[in-house]
Amino acid sequence: MDTDLSSQDRKDLDKFIKFFALKTVQVIVQARLGEKICTRSSSSPTGSDWFNLAIKDIPEVTHEAKKALAGQLPAVGRSMCVEISLKTSEGDSMELEIWCLEMNEKCDKEIKVSYTVYNRLSLLLKSLLAITRVTPAYRLSRKQGHEYVILYRIYFGEVQLSGLGEGFQTVRVGTVGTPVGTITLSCAYRINLAFMSTRAGEDNAAVYPSVEDSQEVCTTSFSTSPPSQLSSSRLSYQPAALGVGSADMGYPVLFAGGLNAAHPHQVLLIGPGKEGGVPPVPNQPAHGTQADQERMCTPLDGVYYSAATPSSSEDTETVSNSSEGKCGSPHDLLETIFIRKVGAFVNKPINQVTMANLDIPFAMFAPKNVELEDNDPMVNPPESPETESPLQGSLHSEGSSGSSTGNTHDDFVMIDFKPAFSKDDILPMDLGTFYREFQNPPQLSSLSIDIGAQSMAEDLDSLPEKLAVHEKNVKEFDAFVETLQ
């Protein structure tokens, strides 16, 4: 097959392919570090920049790539693959992309090795630089940190795409024909970013496909967080970009965040993209609310539904339902997990609430007596408010303590404002009253109606005199105006 190739050309070609493979790995891995890459152009050739491109060599990556290659070169049936995966702080992982450097049997005997092949490999590397920024994993990798990290793995042998899930997309970066075969560089990337992970007791290694035919397997993680933080950090919540024309947008990104370790399931839902394009990933950084232990917040259509310590089976059923219905049924979630949130100071005994634990702020202020629903102010609001607000009552220091019990039918429990350490007998008015009276500066006298009316009347009377004076000085004014022009 390569009898026409001179030995020097053959040597050169092998060298080009080897360094091309190493540089390919560097470009891919560096594009997934989560940082912006910047290298300088140099007009003077340094002699060490392969393919006339400034691509830094991370020694560890080169080492791993060489280990995977083990002195061999990509050939027919022997491809070099770089697998990019995502690993969450909870220990779940998911393959995102497989970059394949393959060789097929189609040879181009006429091509010049030292010139054309080299330049085309250089062009292919530039294409790789461009393409590594347009697959979905790039944006995920830019946001990696406490919640998840991006990992890479290099293997040599048969390409394994099964870990990418159903319906993965492929993009071809480019091909270069050589006298010994055609080099092809492509990327297969996951579209369906949904997976169910299980907690302790299940083998998480099953998520990660075994590599039977590979000669070398290595897993190295690049992370912006130190390893100690990964185990304790939580998935942060990312609100979905729902809204107008959701059908056109494809499906939103939902991270069901903050489920504590007691829950058996945790679901990440990222829907497929539209029209075969890359799936949309929201631009918002992971700034979503850190869900606490008690609530699961799932904002759909911008509304937060809260559940008070949901039972685990109900919860997962809800969430898994939503994964089937994609974004189309927020109401299902609403029905299942919504409870009537009890407002502060509402006179509602605990045993009347049907759902599990009730979470009333300031529950100790709520009267404990049993009430029928007819008397419930939430259902039947009181008809007329008090003539003066209790606050104003206490302002005039009239038995303000009388308002403390409040009306049992009121929504509010009035508490007399007694500032700490104040005593009534020393000061003519108590500290609270003093504070209320003098909290704001007094109104300006000119703004009060009586005084304002007086000054206006005076102004009107003096107007004719003022006009007369101004008319006398007209010439001065005109001269002044002219100096301004």
Add this chain to the structure above:
Amino acid sequence: MVGTGRRCCGPSGATPAMNCRAEVLEVSVEGRQVEEAMLAVLHTILLHRSTGKFHYKKEGTYSIGTVGTQDVDCDFIDFAYVRVSSEELDRALRKAVGEFKDALRGSGSDGMGQISLEFYQKKKSRWPFSDECIPWELWTIKVNVVNLANEQERQICREKVGEKLCEKIINIVEVMNRHEYLPKMPTQSEVDNVFDTSLKDVQPYLYKISYQITDSLGTSVTTTMRRLIKDTLAL
């Protein structure tokens, strides 16, 4: 460096030569996204159409400098792209795109226009004829500027345009890797007929950028900006 008014070509480069490869890309963007979208596409094309600086040696061989690259994040689009690390080149493109954007905004425009990036070779002619510019690749980006009503639509537009640009980058890369016609590597005396050697750190193929705005009447107003080689002589 762009558009000093000296002509190096005969007729306007609007009509490509018979073997000129022509590619057309279309994007719909919001007004404030025009600049970034155009820069992303033009930089991606020029990344593939730029080499390191040539240094010719006595024996007729040459060595090539190194091209650096850098990531650029867009502010108004959910998108990032790679460009050549050359401030001169970036400035030249920004200037061209800025003029295009201003023309799009100008009165009489209904928000439609196109910007063209043409790669050409110069063919020296004898006096008194001026040098001929022979285009060999023409990229046309058609732009449609949309007006959005509220912030929610803008957010959707950010993401949608980002996706569209990803598709455009993939299209560009696909064309580039067809390995179709490229000018032959020139000798030292011919290098300025093929490459723009005016930049100090990189060497793109000779190119020129022009744009057309469709005004509300549907007619097109052509404005051509000519990019010159530093040692071009005016006749």
